[in-house]
Amino acid sequence: IAGITQAPTSQILAAGRRMTLRCTQDMRHNAMYWYRQDLGLGLRLIHYSNTAGTTGKGEVPDGYSVSRANTDDFPLTLASAVPSQTSVYFCASSEDSNFPPYGYTFGSGTRLTVV
Amino acid sequence: GQNIDQPTEMTATEGAIVQINCTYQTSGFNGLFWYQQHAGEAPTFLSYNVLDGLEEKGRFSSFLSRSKGYSYLLLKELQMKDSASYLCAVKDSNYQLIWGAGTKLIIKP
Numbered sequence: 001i002a003g004i005t006q007a008p009t010s011q012i013l014a015a016g017r018r019m020t021l022r023c024t025q026d027m028r029h030n031a032m033y034w035y036r037q038d039l040g041l042g043l044r045l046i047h048y049s050n051t052a053g054t055t056g057k058g059e060v061p062d063g064y065s066v067s068r069a070n071t072d073d074f075p076l077t078l079a080s081a082v083p084s085q086t087s088v089y090f091c092a093s094s095e096d097s098n099f100p101p102y103g104y105t106f107g108s109g110t111r112l113t114v115v
Numbered sequence: 116g117q118n119i120d121q122p123t124e125m126t127a128t129e130g131a132i133v134q135i136n137c138t139y140q141t142s143g144f145n146g147l148f149w150y151q152q153h154a155g156e157a158p159t160f161l162s163y164n165v166l167d168g169l170e171e172k173g174r175f176s177s178f179l180s181r182s183k184g185y186s187y188l189l190l191k192e193l194q195m196k197d198s199a200s201y202l203c204a205v206k207d208s209n210y211q212l213i214w215g216a217g218t219k220l221i222i223k224p
Contacts, residue, residue, distance in 0.1 A: 043158075043202070043212075043214040103148050109157055
């Protein structure tokens, strides 16, 4: 089934630890995105990639890094986790960053708790 | 700054009609999206408006007025499964999506 796979589904992480959230899509979409979703706030963009080999910073990039070595994978790394990074993280993709009439396809999310 | 406003929560009765409003102030406009998100799940695409007017898709319709910075999502013949959050998002001049906080819709029998 075509779509986006995120792993892990949920994680409890000790503060100060490093962690990588995985995201893989099989739709050959050019653009990929990482969002965090917190109660009472809209989805906030962390990082994005318009095409393989390029990345950009979103609204809340501090403490996070990404890479886009190929079309399918877009991992998000927390170098040293802090409690404020407790959130639900969604990976999304679209065919083209500029003309997505059908919007984004989202993964099922990773619920991360930093203690 | 950029801003998307939606009501936090709405309640409606099964079988009725509900309208969820969204107002926006963004740097540029390249389309407005509505997404549905059930609790604990990912958002799923509902509709896209880039020109003024009404787009109808089954029980759901979405309206856009660019001059007023306003959109609404109309849900007809409400079903219990429509209980979800509805997210409004606007693509700005940089083609980045700006998201509202979402409207939680509660359907009562």
